Amino acid sequence: MSNGNGHNLRADYAVISAWVGAGTRVLDLGCGDGTLLRHLRTDKQVFGYGIEIDDANVLAALANGNNVIQSDLERGLAAFGDAGFDCVILSQTLQAMHHIEAVLLEMVRVGREAIVTFPNFGYAPNREQVAAGRMPVSKILPFAWYNTPNIHLCTMLDFEELCAKLELEILDLVALTEGKPVADEPNLNGELAIYRVKRR
Amino acid sequence: MHPPARSPISPKLTGLFLLGQSVNAVLSSIGNVSPRLARFDTPFIFKSGKAIPAFELMYETYGTLNADKSNAVLVCHALNASHHVAGTYNDDPESLGWWDNMVGPGKPLDTNRFFVVGVNNLGGCFGSSGPRHINPATHKPYGADFPVVTVEDWVNAQAQLADHLGIARFAAVMGGSLGAMQALQWAIAYPARVGHALVVASTPKLSAQNIAFNEVARQAIITDPDFHGGHFYEHNVVPARGLRVARMIGHITYLSDDVMAERFGRVLRDGMQFGYGPEFQIESYLRHQGEKFSGYFDANTYLLITKALDYFDPAADYDNSLALAFERAKNVKFLVVSFTTDWRFSPARSREIVTALTANRADVSYAEIDAPHGHDEFLLEDPRYFALVRAYYARIAAEVGA
Numbered sequence: 001m002s003n004g005n006g007h008n009l010r011a012d013y014a015v016i017s018a019w020v021g022a023g024t025r026v027l028d029l030g031c032g033d034g035t036l037l038r039h040l041r042t043d044k045q046v047f048g049y050g051i052e053i054d055d056a057n058v059l060a061a062l063a064n065g066n067n068v069i070q071s072d073l074e075r076g077l078a079a080f081g082d083a084g085f086d087c088v089i090l091s092q093t094l095q096a097m098h099h100i101e102a103v104l105l106e107m108v109r110v111g112r113e114a115i116v117t118f119p120n121f122g123y124a125p126n127r128e129q130v131a132a133g134r135m136p137v138s139k140i141l142p143f144a145w146y147n148t149p150n151i152h153l154c155t156m157l158d159f160e161e162l163c164a165k166l167e168l169e170i171l172d173l174v175a176l177t178e179g180k181p182v183a184d185e186p187n188l189n190g191e192l193a194i195y196r197v198k199r200r
Numbered sequence: 201m202h203p204p205a206r207s208p209i210s211p212k213l214t215g216l217f218l219l220g221q222s223v224n225a226v227l228s229s230i231g232n233v234s235p236r237l238a239r240f241d242t243p244f245i246f247k248s249g250k251a252i253p254a255f256e257l258m259y260e261t262y263g264t265l266n267a268d269k270s271n272a273v274l275v276c277h278a279l280n281a282s283h284h285v286a287g288t289y290n291d292d293p294e295s296l297g298w299w300d301n302m303v304g305p306g307k308p309l310d311t312n313r314f315f316v317v318g319v320n321n322l323g324g325c326f327g328s329s330g331p332r333h334i335n336p337a338t339h340k341p342y343g344a345d346f347p348v349v350t351v352e353d354w355v356n357a358q359a360q361l362a363d364h365l366g367i368a369r370f371a372a373v374m375g376g377s378l379g380a381m382q383a384l385q386w387a388i389a390y391p392a393r394v395g396h397a398l399v400v401a402s403t404p405k406l407s408a409q410n411i412a413f414n415e416v417a418r419q420a421i422i423t424d425p426d427f428h429g430g431h432f433y434e435h436n437v438v439p440a441r442g443l444r445v446a447r448m449i450g451h452i453t454y455l456s457d458d459v460m461a462e463r464f465g466r467v468l469r470d471g472m473q474f475g476y477g478p479e480f481q482i483e484s485y486l487r488h489q490g491e492k493f494s495g496y497f498d499a500n501t502y503l504l505i506t507k508a509l510d511y512f513d514p515a516a517d518y519d520n521s522l523a524l525a526f527e528r529a530k531n532v533k534f535l536v537v538s539f540t541t542d543w544r545f546s547p548a549r550s551r552e553i554v555t556a557l558t559a560n561r562a563d564v565s566y567a568e569i570d571a572p573h574g575h576d577e578f579l580l581e582d583p584r585y586f587a588l589v590r591a592y593y594a595r596i597a598a599e600v601g602a
Contacts, residue, residue: 025561047561049558049564055567055569055570058567058588059584059587059588059591062535062565062567062588062591062592062595063591063595065595066565067563067564067565068565068566069554069558069564069565069566070566070567070568071566071568078555079551079554079555079558080555080558081559084558084559084561
């Protein structure tokens with residue numbers, strides 16, 4: 001899915017890459033121009049597919065040497081059988097989707113594990129802007145309220161609550177700010193949340 | 201010798217087409233080309249069990265086969281086309297090949313890099329052994345006695361042509377519609393002999409509705425009094441009425457409802473005449489297409505090709521599982537392309553192919569082009585579609601050093 005959030009240097013890619021096992025099978029949902037998938041193929045020898053809806057991104061991902069399948073994530077992953085992948089990745093796309101619960105459940109159906117990254121709405125500067133009476137606009141959330149593709153923003157606490165409801169076990173989590181891991185109070189100090197989950 | 205090139209069909213399309221043409225204008229056509237005939241003095245045994253004692257295939261090639269013979273691409277034709285994929289004969293612009301916009305110097309399938317082979321399929325009417333040829337058993341044209349051909353038969357014959365040309369392995373096999381079925385069949389039947397399959401606007405099998413349209417077309421031909429049970433050559437007639445109707449039916453399925461409405465609407469040529477002449481624009485369009493087609497296409501070949509379409513179902517031999525059928529093909533790489541307004545072979549049918557391939561963890565990319573023109577789009581110069589094919593061939597070229 002093209003969500004316009006792709007220009008923040010993708011600090012999450014390094015973390016994702018560290019979590020993805022060498023030689024595994026990967027499905028990258030909303031793969032954009034296929035940069036991550038290409039990186040995982042060359043550095044981790046993964047076999048994978050990218051799913052992408054935008055014409056220009058499909059072309060770019062294909063030109064990047066990836067397997068890319070043009071499809072609307074909102075329609076589910078019916079093209080894929082159960083547990084066909086070691087890891088299903090949804091990188092900074094969740095917040096732009098309509099059917100959050102459905103896509104998370106589909107991810108853990110077709111993959112043994114899922115990696116989900118999203119901008120943490122609980123990040124202190126976001127809270128400060130809201131406290132000052134405005135919707136947050138930042139490097140990672142660059143849109144105005146009226147033109148943002150990000151329709152389902154959440155905090156890390158919100159996400160963890162949803163994981164509990166959907167019976168997803170959190171295997172790992174990292175919060176990044178300016179590309180660096182945050183040790184203290186991630187929901188307050190973390191700009192970008194990265195979770196590794198599986199079905200409980 | 202050649203089917204006429206398709207022309208633009210709507211004002212909107214004309215714009216698109218011209219835009220594409222202007223892009224391609226700097227890229228020349230391959231220029232004048234010549235067909236060649238390959239003769240095989242061994243019997244060809246069809247899937248039906250029937251055989252012919254020897255056969256010929258008409259083909260053309262463009263570009264140069266490289267030293268390690270790794271840059272060959274086979275382009276398979278659909279219903280009415282032929283070996284004449286690109287270029288012209290004797291500078292005649294009317295003789296432009298049927299996929300000249302796709303194949304040529306600097307074009308998506310670049311003949312500066314690849315050695316491209318086009319072949320008229322067995323049972324065809326553009327020079328390869330077919331119903332018009334003399335049956336050595338009777339010394340008369342085969343007519344209706346030419347064995348019913350299948351996609352498997354075509355691909356087996358194409359493999360013999362590849363042997364003849366010294367091509368052990370195609371870098372790619374490409375086709376649209378029925379041509380794409382041949383690319384799929386290549387991947388299943390000869391997985392070691394094909395690197396990539398480019399499958400455009402196709403389906404893993406015909407639906408009952410698809411077969412129904414074919415059957416109406418066949419009945420139009422078979423019930424034409426000039427058909428003479430398929431032996432009309434001896435009577436020096438052709439079942440032109442049947443062919444016309446068959447072609448008209450085909451054309452309805454090639455176009456989207458929207459494009460037909462846009463181009464023809466309910467426009468009357470000359471008001472209501474309260475008769476059965478060609479009054480609506482769409483009527484005269486279909487009659488014109490039918491008339492043109494009946495002038496160059498063979499009725500028996502049309503029947504054979506529609507049967508090949510109907511019978512194609514690679515999953516049938518694998519417990520009706522397309523995924524099982526593709527197990528053999530999982531080392532072939534695929535590009536699958538569909539068009540949103542194609543209701544003849546809709547995107548859902550291409551997605552079946554993609555699903556069966558991903559189940560085998562085959563390398564596959566899939567694009568669903570949002571384009572207005574229906575099934576015919578695969579022959580048109582849609583910039584997104586052409587850019588994808590171009591990018592995909594760049595990958596193949598890098599692989600094979602073309």
